Amino acid sequence: MPARFEDPLNLIIAGVGGxxxxxxxxxxxxxxxxxxxxxxxxxxxxxxxxxxxxxxxxRISRSEEVGPLxxxxxxxxxxxxxxxxTLQVALEYGRPGIRILCNPRPLYPIGVLAGDSAxxxxxxxxxxxxxxxxxxxxxxxxxxxxxxxEIRSMNLVMMGALAASGFLPFEKAAYEQALQILFEGPTRExxxxxxxxxxxxxxxxxxxxxxx
Amino acid sequence: MDPVLxxxxxxxxxLMGNEAIARGALEAGVEFCAAYPGSPSSxxxxxxxxxxxxxxxxxxxxxxxxxxxxxxxxxxxxxLRAMASMKQNGVNVASDLLTAVALTGTPGxxxxxxxxxxxxxxxxxxxxxxHYARLADVPLLEPATFQEAKDMVRWAFDLSEELELLCMxxxxxxxxxxxxxxxxxxxxxxxRRARMTPDQRYASLPPCPKRxxxxxxxxxxxxxxxxxxxxxxxxxxxxxxxxxxxGTGWWYASEAVRILKVEDRVGILKLGTTWPLPExxxxxxxxxxxxxxxxxxxxxxxxxxxxxxxxxxxxxxGRRIPAVFGKLSGxxxxxxxxxxxxxxxxxxxxxxxERLAIPVPSSRQAFRKRLEAxxxxxLPGREVAFCPGCPHRASYWVMKNALRLDGRDGLLIGDIxxxxxxxxxxxxxxxxxxxxxxxxVGFASGMGKLERFGLRQPRIAVVGDSTFFHAxxxxxxxxxxxxxxFVCVVLDNSATAMTGFQPHPGTxxxxxxxxxxxxxxxxxxxxxxxxxxxxxxxxVREATDLLYESLQxxxxxxxxxxxxxxxxxxxxxxxxxxxVVVNADICLGERCGCNRFCSSAFGCPALVWDAGxxxxxxDEVICSRCGLCAEICPAGAIQVIEETES
Numbered sequence: 001m002p003a004r005f006e007d008p009l010n011l012i013i014a015g016v017g018g019x020x021x022x023x024x025x026x027x028x029x030x031x032x033x034x035x036x037x038x039x040x041x042x043x044x045x046x047x048x049x050x051x052x053x054x055x056x057x058x059r060i061s062r063s064e065e066v067g068p069l070x071x072x073x074x075x076x077x078x079x080x081x082x083x084x085x086t087l088q089v090a091l092e093y094g095r096p097g098i099r100i101l102c103n104p105r106p107l108y109p110i111g112v113l114a115g116d117s118a119x120x121x122x123x124x125x126x127x128x129x130x131x132x133x134x135x136x137x138x139x140x141x142x143x144x145x146x147x148x149x150e151i152r153s154m155n156l157v158m159m160g161a162l163a164a165s166g167f168l169p170f171e172k173a174a175y176e177q178a179l180q181i182l183f184e185g186p187t188r189e190x191x192x193x194x195x196x197x198x199x200x201x202x203x204x205x206x207x208x209x210x211x212x
Numbered sequence: 213m214d215p216v217l218x219x220x221x222x223x224x225x226x227l228m229g230n231e232a233i234a235r236g237a238l239e240a241g242v243e244f245c246a247a248y249p250g251s252p253s254s255x256x257x258x259x260x261x262x263x264x265x266x267x268x269x270x271x272x273x274x275x276x277x278x279x280x281x282x283x284x285x286x287x288x289x290x291x292l293r294a295m296a297s298m299k300q301n302g303v304n305v306a307s308d309l310l311t312a313v314a315l316t317g318t319p320g321x322x323x324x325x326x327x328x329x330x331x332x333x334x335x336x337x338x339x340x341x342x343h344y345a346r347l348a349d350v351p352l353l354e355p356a357t358f359q360e361a362k363d364m365v366r367w368a369f370d371l372s373e374e375l376e377l378l379c380m381x382x383x384x385x386x387x388x389x390x391x392x393x394x395x396x397x398x399x400x401x402x403x404r405r406a407r408m409t410p411d412q413r414y415a416s417l418p419p420c421p422k423r424x425x426x427x428x429x430x431x432x433x434x435x436x437x438x439x440x441x442x443x444x445x446x447x448x449x450x451x452x453x454x455x456x457x458x459g460t461g462w463w464y465a466s467e468a469v470r471i472l473k474v475e476d477r478v479g480i481l482k483l484g485t486t487w488p489l490p491e492x493x494x495x496x497x498x499x500x501x502x503x504x505x506x507x508x509x510x511x512x513x514x515x516x517x518x519x520x521x522x523x524x525x526x527x528x529x530g531r532r533i534p535a536v537f538g539k540l541s542g543x544x545x546x547x548x549x550x551x552x553x554x555x556x557x558x559x560x561x562x563x564x565x566e567r568l569a570i571p572v573p574s575s576r577q578a579f580r581k582r583l584e585a586x587x588x589x590x591l592p593g594r595e596v597a598f599c600p601g602c603p604h605r606a607s608y609w610v611m612k613n614a615l616r617l618d619g620r621d622g623l624l625i626g627d628i629x630x631x632x633x634x635x636x637x638x639x640x641x642x643x644x645x646x647x648x649x650x651x652x653v654g655f656a657s658g659m660g661k662l663e664r665f666g667l668r669q670p671r672i673a674v675v676g677d678s679t680f681f682h683a684x685x686x687x688x689x690x691x692x693x694x695x696x697x698f699v700c701v702v703l704d705n706s707a708t709a710m711t712g713f714q715p716h717p718g719t720x721x722x723x724x725x726x727x728x729x730x731x732x733x734x735x736x737x738x739x740x741x742x743x744x745x746x747x748x749x750x751x752v753r754e755a756t757d758l759l760y761e762s763l764q765x766x767x768x769x770x771x772x773x774x775x776x777x778x779x780x781x782x783x784x785x786x787x788x789x790x791x792v793v794v795n796a797d798i799c800l801g802e803r804c805g806c807n808r809f810c811s812s813a814f815g816c817p818a819l820v821w822d823a824g825x826x827x828x829x830x831d832e833v834i835c836s837r838c839g840l841c842a843e844i845c846p847a848g849a850i851q852v853i854e855e856t857e858s
Contacts, residue, residue, distance in 0.1 A: 016594065018834065029226055029391060039226065041391040044333070051597035051817050065357075067463025068390035071471065071557040073579060087583075088591065094579050107834070108820055109594040110637055113811045115821075117592035128586045132579070142833060151833055 005169050008061035010070045014089040015081030016107050017052045020155030023182075024079070025056035027159045028168070030178035032060045035170045042068025051110065053085055060168070077167050078133075079158055081141070082107050083125040090129060099167045100133040101202075102126065103158060105142040137165055137202060144197040153194035160198025172199065216259050217266055221398040229387035232358045232394050233325055234259035236365030237295050238267060240321065241400025244287035245271045246280035248682065249711035250299030251334035252388040253327035257297055258712070261723035269402070273714050273723040276649070276682040277302030281309050281324065288318035289414060290406035293369050297325040300339045301648060305683070307344060310378070314348040315416035315426055317376040320404070321369035324350075324380045327388040330509040331554030334385070336628065336646065338553070340511040345380050345487040349426050351433040352487035353381045353442065356462035358392035360442065360484060366397065371436065375429045382486075384509065386460045386554070430488050437485035438493050445497050447479020453567055454501035454534070456494075458483045458514055461507035461555055468560035472570060489517055495525055498534055505567055506538035509555035515540055537567060597638040600818040601778030601836025604631045606749035607703050608639040609814070609844075610773070611672060613752075614759035615642070622670040622763060623659065627652035627684075629676035630710045630777075631703050638815040643674070650675070650683025653700060657687055660696030660768070670763045671698035678708040678716040680733055691768050692740045699762045700742075700770045702733050703749075705777040713780050737770040746772040752843055778836045788837050790854045794828045799849035801827030806846050814844050 011028060015021045022043055029039035042057040057070045075093035080086025080102040090098065104122055112119045130136040141157035148157065156179075162168065163175045175195065183191050215225035216235050227235065234256050237245065247257035261271040270287075274280035277298040284294035298306065303326050310324070326344075329335040345352035353368055355361040365381055372379040416422050437443065447454070455465045455478060462482045469478050481497050483490075498504060498518075506515040515538040525531045537543040539550040544563045546553040565572065598605040608631075615622045626634050626643030627650065634643035645655055656673035675684050680702050688700065707713040715721045720730035734744040745762070747755045755773060762769050802808075810828050811821045818835035821828060828849065830841075839852040 017596075018599070026226075026391070033224075033226055033393070038393050039391075040393075042386060043389050043391075051594070051599065053594045065463070065466060067460065067467055067557065068386050068392070069464070069556050071467065071561065073577065084591065085594075087587075091580055091583055094583065096579050098579075105833075107831070108817070109592050110597045110815055110817055111595055112592050113817070113820055114637065114815065115808060115812050117590065119592060120589040124589065128583065131586070132583055154833075 006076055008059045008063070008066045009077065009168070010075050011058040011060065011077040011079065011168070012070060012075045012089055012093055013056040013058065013079045013081070014085040015054055016085060017054050019054070019081045020152065021054045021056050021081065024155040024159055025058050026182055027156070027175065027178050028058050028162070030181055031170050031174040034174040034177050037061065038063060038066070040066050040068050053088070055089060079162055081154065081158060083122045084119065087125050087129060090132070094132070097134050099165070100129055100136045101158060101161055101165060101167070102129060102136060102138055103141040103154060104138055105140070137161065139198060139201055141198060144201055145194050148190070148194045148197045150190045150194065153190050156191040156194035157198035157201070160195035160200070161202040163195070164199045164202035214262065217263055218396060219399055221396055223396050224393050225396060226391055227358060227394045228255060228391045229358055229361050229383060229389065230255035230327070231259050232362040233297070233365050233381070233383060233388070234263070235394070235396065236362040237323070238263055239362070239397045239400050240366045240369040241293055241402045242295050242369070243269050243292040243402055243404065244284060244294040245269065245297070246274045246283040247297040248274055248277045248280055248302055249708050249714040250302055251711055252329055252385040253297050253299045253302070253325070254711040254714065255388070256325060257723060258714070264724045271723050273716060275717055277305040278309055281306040284322060285309065285313050285318060287406070288320035288322040289412070290408050291320045292404055292406050293321040295323045295325060297327070299335065300326060300328045300341045301335065301337070302326070303341045303344050304339070305649070310344060310350070311348045312416050313378055314350050315419065315422040316414040317429070318378070318414070319373070319376060319412070321372040322378045323365065323368045323372060324378055325365065325383065326380060327383045327385070329385050331385070333554070336632070338510050340513060342382055342486060342513045343511070349430050350377060351375070351379050351430070351485070353379065353484060354459040354486050355381070355383060355387060356459055356482055356484065358387065358390070358394045361387055362394055362397070364442065364484065371433070375433055377426070377429045382459070384460055434488040434490060437488070437490035440485050440490065442484025443482065443490060443493055445479060445481045448476060449500065451479035451501050452477040453503050453505055453564070454478070454498065455480045455505050455507055456483065456498070456514065456518060457481070457507040458486045459508065461509065464555055464557040464560045465507045467557040468564050471557070471561055472564055474564065474568060474570070477568060478564065483514065486514060487517070489521055491521055494518070494521060495531070498522065499531055501534045503535045503537060503567065505543065505563060506536065507544060507555065507560055510551065510553060512539040512551055543567060595637055596633060597636070597815065597817050598630070598633055599778055599836070600816055600834050601838035602630070603705050603749055603773070603775035603777065604633070604703055605638055605816065606752065606775065606840055607631070607701070607773045608634055608642055610749050610752055610755040610759060611674070611701070612640045612642055613756045614763060617756070617760050618670060618763045620669055622672060625652045625656045625659070625671060625673045627673070627675045627679050629679050631674060631676055634674065640815070649679055650687055653684045653687030653691065656698040656700070657691035657694070657696045660691060660698045661694065673698055673700045675700065675702055677702060677704040677706065677718050677733065681717045681731065685736070688737070688740060688742070692742055697766045697768055699759065700768070701759070702770060702772045704733060704772050704774040705780070707777050707780050709777040709780065713777065713783070733772055734770070742768055742770050744770045744772065746774055748775050749773040750775055750838070750840060778838060782836060789856070790837055790839070790852055792830050792835055792837050792839050792842065792850065792852050794830060795849050795851050796827065798847055799827040800847065801825070804847055810841055810845050810850065814841060816841060
């Protein structure tokens with residue numbers, strides 16, 4: 001591994017049930033395997049198929065002996081599918097120097113919809129993350145997925161952005177190969193399109209100021 | 213091709229723990245597999261049912277876990293290799309047979325795979341099923357890695373045949389529902405023929421001689437475990453502290469030792485065979501340590517058994533015994549205290565700090581504290597909720613309205629499934645009990661006899677379709693026979709939805725994808741002489757009227773609310789060609805007087821409140837386009853627009 005990548009490298013994908021979190025974790029892990037690393041994925045989800053917080057711990061290492069749970073305060077890299085979830089996980093697992101990719105599109109908890117609690121302004125969340133991450137890259141993945149033709153392929157847009165971010169020591173080709181292994185038929189087409197959209201979004205010159 | 217099924221020994225593939233378990237069974241040449249779905253175990257039979265046509269084996273989703281284990285025993289009596297897999301609750305259901313078949317044994321390899329759920333991540337409990345191995349006197353293996361999950365299951369069949377005894381393999385969520393690299397072995401060959409010769413007879417009678425035989429088998433297991441490669445020690449020859457661990461504890465302990473950089477002070481003894489204990493192996497290592505820390509989850513099972521072993525060794529004389537720390541000493545403790553909740557690396561780090569007197573660095577949680585200092589707003593929690601379009605939301609809406617119309621403070625008695633969320637907000641917190649599969653019917657059966665003691669509240673027992681077949685039939689028979697009065701509402705969504713849409717006896721297909729007779733809930737109830745009616749909860753008014761009428765009759769009735777699971781529906785047919793929208797001309801928002809009825813009362817995650825515009829809005833990202841909310845809006849502002857293909 002290049003010097004700047006820790007071993008094990010700890011990556012967390014944070015989101016809400018139904019966002020394709022586990023599929024995304026498999027894309028990264030498969031790409032890691034293709035690049036000659038070992039990968040371990042721990043999935044954390046509750047009793048609901050949808051709607052609860054979901055977090056995947058992906059650990060990339062030269063060793064086979066890494067467990068599926070990242071210790072608190074040990075995440076090097078955080079891919080957030082939703083701002084509130086990103087902040088929650090950054091609090092628990094973040095460490096100085098954490099690199100963050102975040103989709104700024106909120107999904108409101110049911111208690112917020114009922115009016116019992118308030119969803120903090122997403123811009124405020126992103127500002128805090130931007131201040132403490134090194135760096136935070138914002139990826140409008142839901143919009144990009146809609147443009148790519150399938151709003152539910154937001155997870156693959158984020159994977160494309162991850163590939164372009166340089167946060168992981170993998171070539172783009174490794175991800176592309178992973179997509180070929182993991183998907184087939186029309187699903188593969190949609191996912192490849194979404195992945196490319198995400199890759200392109202972060203390949204452009206940086207515009208990293210959070211919206212207020 | 214599915215990597216689990218590859219015939220490429222030596223190839224390294226990324227497998228989910230449950231896939232590794234299934235692969236181990238395939239490498240052992242398993243012939244008969246049975247299971248009832250339950251997180252975190254369901255994928256094991258999922259893989260094996262896909263493998264069935266390739267490998268010419270038999271796989272079934274059984275009606276419940278006891279029947280699954282019974283089916284596997286049936287196959288093992290004829291000399292085949294058989295496996296039953298289930299979650300921890302399932303062993304409770306199957307335990308009557310487990311203790312009986314331990315006494316008789318089987319000639320064919322018989323393996324029970326149990327996936328425990330420490331912390332109850334997807335369960336209503338965190339029962340530690342390792343106690344069952346000791347209770348039933350059967351050997352117990354606990355994998356610590358994905359590779360071991362495969363290798364141990366493979367070996368468990370050999371062990372079971374050698375001992376003629378059921379062998380138990382215990383996984384946990386962090387293995388079963390995690391993924392890692394596994395090196396594939398060669399696939400087993402199946403040349404066995406099923407047959408029972410006239411001299412083969414299996415009965416646990418007379419019990420004491422049978423138990424004596426069983427104890428002898430267990431002693432042979434212990435002797436085999438002495439040399440097992442699944443047990444190993446790594447660390448200094450005379451460590452200051454020896455961590456003894458089984459299962460996932462090995463990962464966490466290894467990581468904790470790395471984090472604290474105490475490799476020269478702490479050794480790790482990893483035990484893969486956790487019952488019966490390999491006593492000589494353990495004593496040889498333990499007596500070299502000054503003290504011992506036991507890391508396991510969730511109960512102090514190893515710790516208790518180690519303590520007993522050390523006391524025995526001391527009684528035999530001559531041995532210096534190390535002090536044992538763990539959950540009994542309070543050294544290993546999570547946020548709920550010792551012996552509760554799942555293990556993780558942080559808990560082991562704290563315990564090692566305490567035992568080795570390593571101070572907590574001042575920088576700990578510095579990042580968290582810096583972030584927290586800037587968060588000047590409350591962070592809302594994220595409750596689990598019925599999915600958008602879920603028929604259970606409609607059913608609970610119907611039940612809420614019918615109970616309110618009835619006005620006698622009726623009791624909704626809940627059960628196990630997606631609809632357990634009836635305890636939460638999106639089920640309007642209606643459920644009053646939730647315990648185990650089928651118990652809603654049994655509870656209601658008892659409550660239905662309490663009128664003489666003054667109980668006037670009507671009762672609704674709410675069960676799912678898969679649950680109905682699993683464990684509700686005896687309760688219903690009991691209620692009918694004893695004249696108990698309540699309404700049993702069967703929420704039939706055509707799947708075992710909670711665990712991943714597995715088929716069940718009502719769905720008309722088998723695990724291996726074959727057509728099967730579809731057992732009818734209403735025909736079964738009718739055959740017991742119970743009045744039955746069927747409705748669709750999406751026809752809110754009709755369903756509410758039916759339930760209200762049923763509540764007025766003081767007799768046992770079955771009411772089927774039938775509507776396919778929204779996830780299954782969209783998986784099979786995609787989203788419907790229509791849009792659900794809020795008509796901005798009709799929705800008056802805050803001025804309506806409805807008090808945001810749609811988003812505050814109905815509880816659909818896709819029905820949001822647009823604070824900027826001050827009115828309701830549909831989140832297209834998650835809306836399933838079911839359109840039920842159009843019926844809920846008092847102003848008729850939510851509209852379903854059918855999109856016809858041009």
